[in-house]
Amino acid sequence: MTTEHDRALLFQEVQQFRQRWLWALLLGINGVVIAVTLYSVFGSSPDPSPVWVLLLVVGVACLNTVLFALMKLKAEVSEDGILIHYFPLKRREIARDRIRSCKALTYRPLRDYGGWGIRRGWSSVAYTVQGDRGVWVELTSGRPVLIGSQRPEALAEAIASLLPPS
Incomplete structure (x- = not known):
């Protein structure tokens, strides 16, 4: 990137x-x-x-x-892909060609991930700070990522614009 x-x-x-x-x-x-x-x-x-x-x-x-x-969670979407920066702990970049699909959703932070933060669920990793809304990003590797957001529809729309037309 x-x-x-x-x-x-x-x-x-x-x-x-x-x-x-x-x-x-x-x-x-x-x-x-x-x-x-x-x-x-x-x-x-x-x-x-x-x-x-x-x-x-x-x-x-x-x-x-x-x-x-x-501590803060910064989520950015550019033409290159997604940047998730959980300052000062973790920085993760996901190239656009590694993204298979995405969708805005409501999740259960305590039940699904044991709370907020950088969390590992049964099949995915989550980067969250507050609330119960986010974007589920399916990667080509099959390992999904949940990005917590206060504006999940806008985030999902930006990520979806990176995907090739289907």
Whole structure:
């Protein structure tokens, strides 16, 4: 595929984890972990654990939160094919000649994939951030890919425009 600056985009969508319940859960878990660590280091019967354990736990909790805040799913369709970039974890390019078909659909994130993120189902891999809508892309290899989208019909239309007329 060519560089991002050389190709004309037919579709682009960027999604981030912005669900309030998810952030409340993440921050709540981090808060509990930090509180338990503080108590074990400085509590009434302190564990002999050194203070560096506290620093490590707080650092990991902060890093986890920052990583989660930076994470985003970018789906692009150009004349070359599909780019799925799950920043900063994964970048996947699917050349147009590897695409057999596609369709917009509603899926069950928890039941089908165990939640959102980069997930492996029984027969496919999913790249999702939120919601229950996406585009099922059948590859010539037979291994399908689900791309979560807030605009699945537009994404499917852009991908379908890459396919040869049938």
